[in-house]
Amino acid sequence: MNENVIAVQELSKNFNLGKGKSISVLKNISFLACSNEFISIVGPSGSGKSTLLRCMSGLLNPTQGSVKLDAIDPYQLSPSKTAKMRRTKLGFIFQSYNLVPALPVFENVVLPLRLSGIKIDRPSVERLLKSLNFTAKLTSFVGTLSGGEQQKVAIARVLVTRARIIFADEPTGAVDAKAKEIIFDRLRKLADNGACVIMVTHDVDLAARTDRALVLKDGQLIKTLTNPDATEILAAIGKG
Numbered sequence: 386m387n388e389n390v391i392a393v394q395e396l397s398k399n400f401n402l403g404k405g406k407s408i409s410v411l412k413n414i415s416f417l418a419c420s421n422e423f424i425s426i427v428g429p430s431g432s433g434k435s436t437l438l439r440c441m442s443g444l445l446n447p448t449q450g451s452v453k454l455d456a457i458d459p460y461q462l463s464p465s466k467t468a469k470m471r472r473t474k475l476g477f478i479f480q481s482y483n484l485v486p487a488l489p490v491f492e493n494v495v496l497p498l499r500l501s502g503i504k505i506d507r508p509s510v511e512r513l514l515k516s517l518n519f520t521a522k523l524t525s526f527v528g529t530l531s532g533g534e535q536q537k538v539a540i541a542r543v544l545v546t547r548a549r550i551i552f553a554d555e556p557t558g559a560v561d562a563k564a565k566e567i568i569f570d571r572l573r574k575l576a577d578n579g580a581c582v583i584m585v586t587h588d589v590d591l592a593a594r595t596d597r598a599l600v601l602k603d604g605q606l607i608k609t610l611t612n613p614d615a616t617e618i619l620a621a622i623g624k625g
């Protein structure tokens with residue numbers, strides 16, 4: 386049976402701009418997400434998609450409202466429990482998050498395993514990177530890689546763990562058409578095998594292949610489309 390693994394309730398986020406000014410970026414957002422579910426977050430540029438992903442994943446404290454991941458409020462945990470939760474339950478595929486530029490590719494991929502004391506099987510990591518069509522050397526420092534190759538390292542890192550909840554911010558944004566299909570298929574399989582995958586994307590055709598699309602506009606969740614098609618999504622975003 387599919388379980389609720391993410392509960393977002395009446396979440397709002399304001400950013401302080403200094404001199405007593407602030408902007409309201411997310412307004413009163415609520416939704417539930419389940420295991421076995423692949424959800425996309427779509428909306429115009431600046432509508433709050435990345436901010437919502439960061440708030441719901443425990444990386445950015447909401448101004449109001451609550452977030453539960455596997456029934457746990459990530460903002461109430463001690464730093465060590467937060468680190469453990471991120472290492473064992475959550476997967477992050479963010480371009481600007483979680484890769485260590487000073488470490489080579491291989492060490493970046495296996496970092497969560499090392500931190501958890503899990504045995505590392507080098508050939509299987511090599512096979513995994515190859516299956517993602519990764520072409521750079523495993524000894525390269527990730528800071529020297531293209532955005533697309535870094536994205537594949539971030540995905541490989543998630544795939545070596547047993548993350549139940551995966552947050553991906555434009556995971557196919559910096560890659561070519563072939564890599565885009567490979568990455569999307571991997572995320573689809575993770576959801577089919579029981580994970581909950583949440584993906585921010587500008588790619589309407591990919592969003593149309595997810596189970597549900599959450600449509601944001603001006604910081605509000607204006608529509609939830611189940612088994613969406615591209616025309617519906619474009620119409621909801623206002624580009625139809």
Ligand SMILES: Nc1ncnc2c1ncn2[C@@H]1O[C@H](COP(=O)(O)OP(=O)(O)OP(=O)(O)O)[C@@H](O)[C@H]1O
Pocket residue numbers: 400408410428429430431432433434435436437
């Ligand atoms: N730290 C911050 N301080 C102030 N404003 C911010 C901050 N982070 C985001 N914003 C503002 O919040 C709004 C939403 O940003 P966000 O990046 O979440 O949108 P988005 O829908 O993901 O956009 P895009 O599709 O262009 O990546 C934007 O107006 C942005 O400028």
